[in-house]
Amino acid sequence: MTRHAAIRAQIEARILSGALRPGDKLPSEAELVAEHGVARMTASRALADLVAAGLVVRRRKAGSFVAVPRAEESLFGIPDLRATLGPGHAHAVLHRATRAATAADKARLGALPRGARVLALQVRHMAGAVPQAIEDRLINLAAVPEAAAEDFGAAPPGSWLLERVPWTEAEHRIGALAADAATAALLAVAEGAPCLVLDRLSRREGLPVTAVRFTYPGDRHAFTGRSTPRLREAPQPGMRIS
Template sequence: MNGSKDPTLHQRILSEIEGRIVSGEWPPGFRIPFEVDLAAQYDCSRMTVNKVLTQLAKAGLIERRKKSGSFVTQPQSQSAVLEIHDIKAEVQSLNLPYAYSVIKNASRKTKADDKLDLPVGGLVKEVVCVHFAGTRPFCLEERLINLGSVPEAIDADFGAIAPGPWLLKQVPWSKAEHKIYAFAAGAEEAAALDIPRSAACLVIERRTWSSAGPVTHVRLTYPGDRHALVARFSPAS
């Protein structure tokens, strides 16, 4: 058997297990083969396997449970509540590949129930897209963009860059409002996020303004069992 000091074998085992996790072949909750089985599979010592699993646990990819084994972790998003965060960076911080798919991208007239405080009949761009972490849906984004404040959006197809970072490059915002609440997934949310209907979701609604007026309203819906919001703050002076 190979010794535990073989860096090439260590890296091979690490890369192969990490690849199975990141690709989604081993989804969250999947139990990793036991150390003795991995040692037999790779013809190496249990010490080598133990070091690999310890490294994966430190990276947050697996959770080691005493007497039960090692399991692929559930992703936990950590978003500063009062910041305009980048979903791509959020996914990549979890050591998962990021992708997104545009479901809807169309201009239309404003409606009475739109949340941009615009007169009915004005023009907005409606964009809906799903962000992915690995092969799993991570977040459903439903966004309205005020074409009066951001006329460039009328021709944007968002094929190369998602609406959020695109807007940050186009318009300097001066004020933002967040609303955070729990929500039971309806048929559309369940289908987009590949979760059961009525599953608990975490929703962040955000509105931003610039000197030209309202910029955007976005509703971000996350599967509630895999996400948390974390904010750091200091006492008021």
Template sequence: MGESGQAGNQDPKEPTLHQRIQGDIENKIVSGEWPVGFRIPFEIDLAKQYGVSRMTVNKVLTQLARAGLIDRIKRSGSFVSQPHTQSAVLEIGDIRSEVESLKLAYDFRVIERIKHRASPADRLRLEVPASASVMDVTCLHRAGGKPFCLEERLISLDTVPEAEDALFTEITPGQWLLRQVPWSSAEHRIHASAADAATAASLGVEVGTACLVIERRTWSNSGPVTQVKLTYPGDRHALTATFAPSS
């Protein structure tokens, strides 16, 4: 079949058909092109559109349903579900507190900690000059012994030089920064993403699994402090916010 033939010649850097279908549907949902309640095209129609088997489409829709992006109703079809996120997240949260609120044991480990000169991508992420020194820190947070969140953080050593000597063995990078640096402003970006091979391996999920991603940048009066990407398996996390009418 064309599906297996394409898979055999797949460039490792190119998304698989499974990932492409899932990504296309996620993007339509997240962008609002497919609003809440929108009926997803039937499996047979998606299979024809992408030239794959209905089984492949069924697996994609099953993953999206587990992630809470769609509702599958027997004999009626699949529909875009009400999103878990009720509004923008306004606080800089603590992952330990999130886990402990679930009555689960919390632990974390540092996977990688590297100091280097800011690359072009780093300068874009953190808005620092070409001469800036930065530190990459990657951590895995676990809940009840299972992967809960993958943290990929970039820290400006020009703004927070003390971070160069911090090992982050007893306290997470996020909590360490909150204790060391008074932040003045923050920016959040929340979106859905399909897990790539490295992310899937860290979180113990299949490649292409729908994940919830929170990206945040914080600044102090001295300049940019950190940019962090927090990736959660979509079926293990939801965001809520409490707010009141402005006076």
């Protein structure tokens, strides 16, 4: 492994393990030179590779920082609902419980070891006086133990997690349902009204972090996305396209 790749791998491992968190400042090029005994160009290239991978942002005159995962432009990223709803956003934690993972919890989060514990939350999101979403979330406490002591009064769970926990993989499922009586009451819609449902599972290096279901009033929300076709490389001699 080259010297710049080794430096990159060391920093990347600390970011993905959570030892370095979103917003944390990284050592400067000069500090990396002194620590690893390499040329400044080598240190600069290691940081540039981390920037290209989306793990680090470099701010002029300020330094390099662990990137906060952002995906507002992409339907299949992990957007911050608080930012999406804007200045009028407010939230209330309706239910909070810490428990041993049930069979239903394991079905949502995936493989969990015996004795795993989860934090279950239900949160209602508002824009002004109008309900906008119900959030039903499970947090794997083995991945995020500090969540057990958080009351999520200052920030909703999704925003809190985005600011603290790096994620490396997310799965999404979009569906629809007719509001039952409890959902209708929370969202201020008629019973049976159509609702959009987004289920998301996020992981960090294969470890389940959180599973969440957002239920939105169908007449107040829409999912949008943009994509471009991926150009296929021309086949080379000896290559087979399948």
